[in-house]
Amino acid sequence: MAKGLNHRQFCSLLQEAESEYSDLLLHNKVRWLSRGEVLKRFAACLDHIKTFLESKNLVYPEMAHPEWLGKLHFMVDMTSHLNTLNKKLQGKGNTALQLLEDVLAFERKMTLFAGDVQKGTFSHFPSLKAMQEANNNVDCDYFHRAIVVMQSAFGDRFSEFRKEKSTLSFPLAPLSVDVSLLNMDPFTDVSRPDLELELADIVDKEMWTSKFVTLTAELENVARQKARLAQIHKWSDIENLPKPDKMVFETWNELPSTYENMKNTPLECIHFWLDIHL
Incomplete structure (x- = not known):
């Protein structure tokens, strides 16, 4: 049905019926589309599809x-x-x-x-x-x-x-996550005792803690823009927004090297997530 004369005849049928769609989606045309859109178009054209099949003496009882x-x-x-x-x-x-x-x-x-x-x-x-x-x-x-x-x-x-929500939350809000709830087993380059000491040392240093406050505000702003664009299906515009993971890494990279275990944590979290997800 999707080749040669049959394909042209089917397109003509849809045009004559003033269908919303002038064609069904071919497999090689839908890589950028979701399967849901293919099904949606098929369902919308179903009456025309049945009419076309009947004209070719093809009957599929299940379609009724x-x-x-x-x-x-x-x-x-x-x-x-x-x-x-x-x-x-x-x-x-x-x-x-x-x-x-x-x-x-x-x-x-x-x-x-x-x-x-x-x-x-x-x-x-x-x-x-x-x-x-x-x-x-x-x-x-x-x-x-x-x-x-x-x-x-x-x-x-x-x-x-x-x-692992607490563990995955840590890179975004290290000062508000209970370290005792972190799963440290996969974190080969992070020492829990040293991490606890580094957090205790940094918590009252406004110069560094303010960076995480700023990070939270910036992430909220990006999330707000993303939600607005997603609502109107502007997916390409979403791709142009600042990348949250990059924002997180840039913030952590600004910490001095004395906070070695803290700085290693975001990267370990990514490895941890990949191990779980894949």
């Missing part, structure tokens, strides 16, 4: 089956949510803590999604809701179970990551 249609529209919505998370996680320059926070936030959203589907309100599933409003029955229990299973798998995948 309520159960199959329900799964299709559910996947349109769920992959859209997953792609939003994926864009956040793939953004360059994120700190490990920011990635963890995005993951934890999505886990909470899945609880919301599960309740939304179970009640049949579909506030967060517009494609599935549109199908329901077209007088199609939706198996709410089935999709509720699917989300619960997904949430469980998601939690298992990031369980180790979740335990």
Whole structure:
């Protein structure tokens, strides 16, 4: 259907039907697009696709089956949510803590999604809701179970990551994190006793502590801009924002070498996160 004459005929059909889309996305055209967008376009063109297939004497009964249609529209919505998370996680320059926070936030959203589907309100599933409003029955229990299973798998995948929030928070706010809560096992170049002494030494030195206050304010400003741009899907503009990880390293590099263990901690945190994540 996506080659030669059939492809041209299908494009003509969409144009004649004044479809929102003039073509389906081909695989080699979608590397910069999310799978959710591909599914969304497929669902939007479904009636035209069936018309075209019928003109070629090709029949796929499942394309008219309520159960199959329900799964299709559910996947349109769920992959859209997953792609939003994926864009956040793939953004360059994120700190490990920011990635963890995005993951934890999505886990909470899945609880919301599960309740939304179970009640049949579909506030967060517009494609599935549109199908329901077209007088199609939706198996709410089935999709509720699917989300619960997904949430469980998601939690298992990031369980180790979740335990280390204090450790991953340290590079951003070293003066407000309890050192006793840090997981020092992977930090081969950091001595806990020496780190404790360095923190005790620096805590009343305004010249150095003020840098972390400034860092927090700057990170908040970048996060605010990023949230605003993400809301309007300006992903390329987000890439042009200052990179949080670079901001963190620049701040720590300004500390004198006498705080050797403190200065080694941010780099060790990155290695630690990579070991957990990969």
